Amino acid sequence: MIRIPFNRPYATGDELDYIRVAIAAPKFSGDGSFTAQCHLLLEQSLGIQKALLTTSCTHALEMAALLLNIGPGDEVIIPSFTFPSATNAFVLRGAKPVFVDIRADTLNIDESQIEQRITAHTKAIFLVHYAGVGCEMDTIMAIAHRHQIAVVEDNAHGLYGRYRGHYLGTLGPLAALSFHETKNFSCGEGGALLINDEQFNQRAEVLREKGTDRSRFFRGEIDKYTWIDVGSSYLPSDLLAAFLCAQLEHREQIQSMRRQIWQTYARELASWAKTNGVRLPVVPPECDQSYHMFYLIMPSFEARQALISHLAGLGILAVFHYLPLHLSPMGLRFGGRQGDCPVTEDLADRLVRLAFFTGMSSSEQAQVIDAVRAFHCQEA
Numbered sequence: 449m450i451r452i453p454f455n456r457p458y459a460t461g462d463e464l465d466y467i468r469v470a471i472a473a474p475k476f477s478g479d480g481s482f483t484a485q486c487h488l489l490l491e492q493s494l495g496i497q498k499a500l501l502t503t504s505c506t507h508a509l510e511m512a513a514l515l516l517n518i519g520p521g522d523e524v525i526i527p528s529f530t531f532p533s534a535t536n537a538f539v540l541r542g543a544k545p546v547f548v549d550i551r552a553d554t555l556n557i558d559e560s561q562i563e564q565r566i567t568a569h570t571k572a573i574f575l576v577h578y579a580g581v582g583c584e585m586d587t588i589m590a591i592a593h594r595h596q597i598a599v600v601e602d603n604a605h606g607l608y609g610r611y612r613g614h615y616l617g618t619l620g621p622l623a624a625l626s627f628h629e630t631k632n633f634s635c636g637e638g639g640a641l642l643i644n645d646e647q648f649n650q651r652a653e654v655l656r657e658k659g660t661d662r663s664r665f666f667r668g669e670i671d672k673y674t675w676i677d678v679g680s681s682y683l684p685s686d687l688l689a690a691f692l693c694a695q696l697e698h699r700e701q702i703q704s705m706r707r708q709i710w711q712t713y714a715r716e717l718a719s720w721a722k723t724n725g726v727r728l729p730v731v732p733p734e735c736d737q738s739y740h741m742f743y744l745i746m747p748s749f750e751a752r753q754a755l756i757s758h759l760a761g762l763g764i765l766a767v768f769h770y771l772p773l774h775l776s777p778m779g780l781r782f783g784g785r786q787g788d789c790p791v792t793e794d795l796a797d798r799l800v801r802l803a804f805f806t807g808m809s810s811s812e813q814a815q816v817i818d819a820v821r822a823f824h825c826q827e828a
Contacts, residue, residue: 451763452816457629457636458806460701462694470690478683479663482690489696490625490640493608494615498643500656501689502682505604505626505639509537511682512600512622512641514655515648518543522571527557528774528789529796530576534602535773543571545782547774549789553730555799556583558791563591570595575620576602580632580738581731582611585619598622603642607632608703609738616738621645627692632702632740632806635692638684655679705806706739709813713742713802716817724825742804743769744820749797751825756800762819766800 470476483501490499502508518524520542526535528547535545546565551558555578562573573592575583592599599620603609606616607625617623622645627638641656643649653663659679664670695702714728721728727745731737746752752768759766772792774784786793803816 449763450760450765452765452803452812453805454765454767454801454803455630456805456807457634458702460694460698462697463691466690466694467687470686473686476686478681478685479666480686480689482686482693483684485693486640486689486696489693490642493696493699494618494642496618496642496644497646498649498652500641500643500652500682501684501692502639502641502656503684504533504637505602505624505628506533506537507680507682508624508639508641509534509600509602510540510680511652511655512624513537513541513543514678515622515652516572516598516600518571521569523567523569524572524574525562525565525570526574526773527576528772528779528784528792529555529578529770530602530773531604531770532773532776532778534574534576535778538572538574539778544569545773545779546570547779547782547784547789549791550578550795552791552795554578554581554583554732554735555795556581557588559584559587559591562588563595566591566595566597570597572598572600574600574602576604577606577609577616579729579743580606580609580616580740581729582606582609582616582735585611585614589619592620600624601642604628604631604639605740606738608699609740610736612734617642618644622648627695632706632738633692633695633699635684635688635695638688638692651677656682702806703739706804709804709808710737710739710742712810712813713804713817717744717820720821724823726825740804741801743799743801745795746798746800747825752798752800755820755823758823759816759819762815764803764816764819766802768796769799769801770796772796 518541522543524538601623603617604626609616623642625640662673665673725747
């Protein structure tokens with residue numbers, strides 16, 4: 449029986465009150481008052497052009513693909529170590545994913561391998577700020593500028609993390625956030641598209657509103673709305689936005705709690721890790737992380753599996769993470785081969801994520817730490 453889950457949803461205390469207000473409002477479908485408040489909170493706290501809530505991070509990425517006019521024959525550079533949603537957003541438009549390996553330290557896309565994969569068909573560079581630690585953005589943005597291709601940041605892990613003082617999700621023209629229940633800030637299921645280039649502002653509203661100019665109609669800018677572009681229904685209910693609004697308003701409290709949990713893991717497991725040949729997360733000095741997760745890089749696949757089993761036997765859930773996309777059934781259809789991304793193939797087999805959630809008690813964390821310390825890799 450699992451006593452300590454990998455994740456447990458967290459509520460600040462204001463969520464139910466806000467949902468009651470939303471229910472009592474004349475409208476609680478998409479783009480209600482709480483949605484507008486979430487947009488404002490994100491725009492002001494991040495200093496960005498525009499934020500648009502979506503029903504998921506996946507839908508935010510699909511909007512990014514539409515905004516960039518991704519289509520058949522295009523190629524998108526993407527790390528193999530990420531979630532399938534990232535690739536699907538571009539494959540749905542007819543594009544081919546071009547998989548790139550990750551760095552061994554941060555597990556972010558290896559910026560040194562990007563330029564050699566660019567062709568005349570490359571339309572975008574897609575990157576993931578893994579565990580909320582920023583990619584090497586100076587190098588990546590320079591490459592993108594040199595080849596005149598767009599950068600899309602998948603910042604599902606990294607809201608309020610920074611790279612050289614700049615918030616993650618504000619460095620490329622488009623970025624996506626996730627508000628899934630496993631993320632730092634949640635409404636169960638949800639996401640947002642962040643727009644850092646004003647050329648996309650108006651069209652993004654149209655794509656999000658089923659390809660219509662309905663948003664302008666509701667603002668009184670036109671006397672009727674109609675179908676003017678492609679699009680879909682990407683608006684979340686204002687009930688979800690009400691829940692999310694409470695989370696974003698308490699962002700400093702939430703981040704402080706998560707920072708303490710992360711730092712406790714790092715401090716209390718340092719000696720055990722050194723003794724057992726285990727690597728703890730690497731955060732470069734130019735990065736301020738978001739404290740999204742705490743992972744271990746075990747010395748072997750067998751040791752990783754043994755640790756997961758050991759913890760499960762004590763009622764503690766620990767999990768691995770992404771499988772290499774280039775070796776998945778879909779990845780193989782796009783030409784993926786064993787050995788294409790050796791770092792991804794190696795680390796995906798050895799990574800394990802420890803229980804980590806806002807509101808985790810010191811007693812719960814102490815149980816996880818004690819259980820990990822009781823495991824010895826040489827016995828695996």
